[in-house]
Amino acid sequence: MGGIKMNKDADKNEPTVVEPFNAATEHLQQIIGVPNKSVDLKSMPKPIRWFGYFFVGFIICALLTLVLIQLFY
Numbered sequence: 001m002g003g004i005k006m007n008k009d010a011d012k013n014e015p016t017v018v019e020p021f022n023a024a025t026e027h028l029q030q031i032i033g034v035p036n037k038s039v040d041l042k043s044m045p046k047p048i049r050w051f052g053y054f055f056v057g058f059i060i061c062a063l064l065t066l067v068l069i070q071l072f073y
Helices: 023-032 046-072
Strands: none
Touching: none
16 A cells, blocks of 8 residues: 655754765855754754744745735735
């Protein structure tokens, strides 16, 4: 019987490593200090998490408001 197979390690929330695709990109990332791992908000302190959630929520609400204003104005 077919079905969806769940990954048992999906709940660990380990950040994924982003590998540079060539030496020039890697060099530039090292110079400007770009991290090679994606950000995991759950590992951040609570005030930073709340600020992140508020900021993302505010951006989404602002974009929705702008779209609705443009549609009905």
